[in-house]
Amino acid sequence: MSFLNPLGLWMLLGIIMVIIIYLKKQQEIELKVTSIKLWQEVLADAEKIKISKVEEYLLLLLQIAIVIFMVMALAKPMIYGGAPRENVTIILDNSFSMQAVSSGKSHLELAKDKGRSYISGLGEKVVVTLITANDEMNLLLEGGSKREAIQSLEAVKPSNKPLNLKAMEGINPEFLSCKIFITNKKITDMEGIITVGEDLYNLGITDVKYDYYEHVVICSIRNYSTTSIEAKVSLRDESGREYLQRKIIKGNQEEDLLIALEAEPEVIKVSLDIEDMLQQDNQYVLGIGKDYKKEVLLIGDNYYMEKALESIRGINWKKSEEIEAGYDLYIIDKKHVYEIEKPTWYLKGEEILEAEEREGTKELRIRGYESAEETLYIENPFVLEEKKGFHPVIESEGKALAIIGVEGNRRIVYSSIDLSKTNLTMTPLFPIYVEEMLYHLLDESFLKNMEPINNPPKKFIVGEAVSIVSTEKSWIPVVIQPENIFIYLAMLLLFIEWKVYKNARY
């Protein structure tokens, strides 16, 4: 057993105080009375109800026990199992939510305090490995001394990323065999957790989206506490127009607030007006205008595709005969295959991949839109051969006419549909189909990466706790932190002591 706050043990001197007070109470105090006879009569009557000396000792013992329990609660003991080890790994959560402030200190600072106390309590020969945990695990110190570990610990800065428990898989299992993980999150299925900070009282913006067609901002707010809180949301655009919205959000729930705007703004800033523990997730900036939209380059002539791209409001697009750099997505209506590292949509897939022409008018089926009222057809389609890692998006008679997949690190769509030979282009489905393909190819966001703005993450914790199987099961660094148990015991004894005292003494 070691103590996170060994200085608290000095409070054991309080036992001496209790004994001194007890002995002092045993001392007789001289008191002059006007009639000793009256007191002698009282004593004679009280003879039958003699106070047992046991009660006196019981009171003393109870008081000593109360002091011991309070000292233990203050010293914050950690009880280990097995024999002490020579290598210890400290994983320090420095994810976004560790910036939350309770009792005047950020949870990261509290975690550092705990880490520092823990390291100080280790034996001199113990070597320490320090890892910070956010969306990835960073090895800060491997097998360092206690002094180095404390220095490295002090230098840890909070990150704006969520905690990704799955990233633990990347840590050398040897490090994980005897670790402690200091975090402010309630993680139950992992050993060696030291929890810091109070439960979060926090409202946070988890996501903000903009509907280009309806001019509506969808603001997702999460209540991280257990009680209902009223969210007061204000939205301001670049021209200073301000919109206000209120909504009560139940504990541990996430709700969307819809705010209708008068016109399409260039950029919006959403703010939550609340004094909560984590201020960093009370603001969210979203670029909406031209400068923030992703760029799409259409290479070649395709009337139908141009019309469809014109109708999509969330992107900037340009037509060109040749490839140009600096675009987020390329739609190529040529036989040529370019060396590009960006997502690409080949409209003449039949000339790139192996394909077979089917004669006649064939029915067309778009996956996800099977229930569409209109019957879609195509004349003399080219069916594409199956390609590994790709799956069909449009089919005809069970054969793929458009496939989507990942090649290298980029998303690619191969399509063999001649848009002049199908009635798809004449239906409202076509621009929707094109928008969905673009949305998918552009990693489900038409907006450019807003990372430098440091918007809050969608979640504080992602992935599931990895079940780390210790190579040596005989030693678990932290089994329990029984400080709360000691507090409850002290309170119980205090109650019993009061009862005994009231019973025995005036």
Place this chain on the structure above:
Amino acid sequence: MEEFLREIEGLKITPKRKILQGTKGNTASFGLGSSTDFFEHRPYAPQDDLRKLDWKLYCRTKELYVRQFTEESQIHIKIILDASLSMDYGEHNKFQLAKQLSMGLGYLTLKGLNLLTVVKLNDQSEIVEYKLNNIDQFYDFKVKMERLHCEGKTNYEGLIQQEVFYSGITFLFTDFLSQGYEKMLDFLASRNEEIIAFHILSEEERSPKLKENLKLIDTETGEEQRIAVTKDIHSIYKEKISAFLDETKEKCNRRGIKYIFSETTRSPAEILFEAIGGI
């Protein structure tokens, strides 16, 4: 003190029954005399003072009648002041209260042209003042009273030797904590004294706030007793002191003595109003 005297200015010591003996004074006695208070007519008898014949009545009735007037006597007021060590007790001192009340009564006595005698009671009884009868003597009386202090034990039986007690009013200031006070009460009652007893106790005696292991020392006898004060002991003490008060009151009432419980926290004027205000 001046304020206290001003408060009790309106009080007058009046006996409940007529006085048997005494020189001329301001208080109605059993006899007939030469006061201005008309009592009755009686038929003339030879050798009656002719100045007392009621000639107006003779004109109406043609009979001779003599007018009779009540006699007014001085009351002899005695103050018995317990000056034993048990009276020197309490944050609000018992003896100080007793002295203050005595001085108040002394003032009223001398103002009412009555006689005042003060007897100090401890191991022996000692007459401190004897038959003062003039308000001019009040200052000397006050100084003497202020110089009194407590000493020794209470010997109630010592009073029986005193010859001053006959037909008058006796004010007794004591805590009744010593043995033998019943004999004293019997003696006073047998001397045709109208007795008003002030039972003086301090707040600390009535409900002591004690918490520790104590060595009790009797202020009068020096006797010692060790005691660990518990909740039970405290409640038994309270019962005892309450029974003692009831018993003392009952013993006084049985002898026709007016009993006034005077805790030291009470105002002296209020105590005197209770004692003589309604007589």
